[in-house]
Amino acid sequence: MNLPNKLSLLRILLVPVFAAFLLASSVQGHFLWALVLFAVASYTDHLDGKIARQRNMITTFGQFLDPLADKVLVMTALICFASMGLCNIWFVLIIMLREFAVTSLRLVAVESGKVIAANKWGKTKTVSQMIAVMVVLILQSVQELAGTGAAAGAFLLVGNLFVGISCLLTIVSGVVYIRQNYQVISTMK
Template sequence: MKRPKVSLINLANMLTAFRILSVPFLVYLISIDSGPPGLAGDYGKIVAMFLATAAGITDFVDGLVARRLQVETKLGKFLDPVADKLLVCSLFVLFVADGFVAPWILIVMLFREFLILGLRMHMASEGAVLGASNWAKFKTIFQVSAVVAILLVRSLQVLALSGVMTVAWVSMIYYYQVTQALILVSLLFSVVSGAEYFMEHWHVFKRG
C-alpha cells in the first residue's frame, strides 16, 4: 500500500523551524547588554538561557513527533541537522569571545561541521539523505547541554552581580567546570562521528 503524501507543513518541521528562528534572537540576547553596562541587571542572558533550553528540547522532540505521527519528510531530515549546526555554531562563536570555549575547539568543530554539511549537500543533490548517526546524536546532546550550561553560568553571574543571589557565585564555579566537561565530551563525539561519516560514505568522494 502506497504511503500517503506527507505535507511539509507539519508539527515536526515547525519545531525544527522554531529552532532555526530562535538563533538570531539568541545571538541578539547574548550579544547585547539588556541592562546597565556589565552583567548586573542583564536579564536578557536569563531569557537566552530559557530560549536555548526550549530550542534544545525541540531537537529531541521533532524527530519523535515525526515518527509517532508518521510525518517524516526528506526536508525535515535535511533541516534537522542544519538547525543544530546553526544553533550550536552561532553560539559557540559567541562563547569563544566570552572565554568559555577555546578557539581551537571551535576551529575543530567548525571544520567537522562544514565537511559533513558538504557531504550532506552532495548526497542531497543525488537524491539521498544523510541521516544522523548515533555518535552524531550523542554529539548534539552534549553540545546543546553545553550551550544551556554556559548560559546558566552567565545567568548565575547576572543574578550574583545584581544582588539577587549570593550563593550564585558558588554555583557558577561548579557549573563552569560542568560546561568544560560537556564541551570536551562533545568535541570527542564530534571527531568520532565525523570520522564515522567519512568511512561509511567514502565511496561518494571516490565517485566524485
C-alpha cells in the first residue's frame, strides 16, 4: 500500500476518535478536540492527493479509498451534528442520498470496467462540506470555551447556513456526476 492510500486509511481510522470526542459532552473542550481531529483528518485529504499526483502514485484502489474516506469523515460529523441538534436533519439526509447515489454509480461503472474519478464539482462539494463541519465545530468551540449560551441561536443559524450551502453544492455535484456518466446508468441490466 502506497503512502497516499495509507493517509486515506488514516483518515478513516481517525473517524471513531473524532466522533468519540465530538459526542463526549462531559469532556472539557470536546468540541475543540473534535475540531483539531477533524482538521488533521481533512488535511490528510489534501496531502494524499498532492503526494499521489506529484509522485505518480495514483491507483485504482486510491481512487475509491480517498472519496470513501471523505464520505465517512463528513457523514459521521453531520450525523453527529443532527443528533446533537446542531444542523438540520434534512440537509444531512439530502447529502447522504447524493453520496449513496454517486457511490452506487461508481460501483456500477466498475462492473463495466470504468473508474469514475472525482471531478471539480465533487472536489468543491467535499471542500464545502469540510468547511461547513469546521465552521460548526469552531462556533461550538467558541461557545463552549466562553461558557455562555448567549450567542447559541446565532451560532446555530450560521452553522446551518454553511451546511445548507454545502448541501446545495452537494446536489449540484450529484446532478453533474449523473449527467456526465449517464451512459453507465443507461447500460445497466
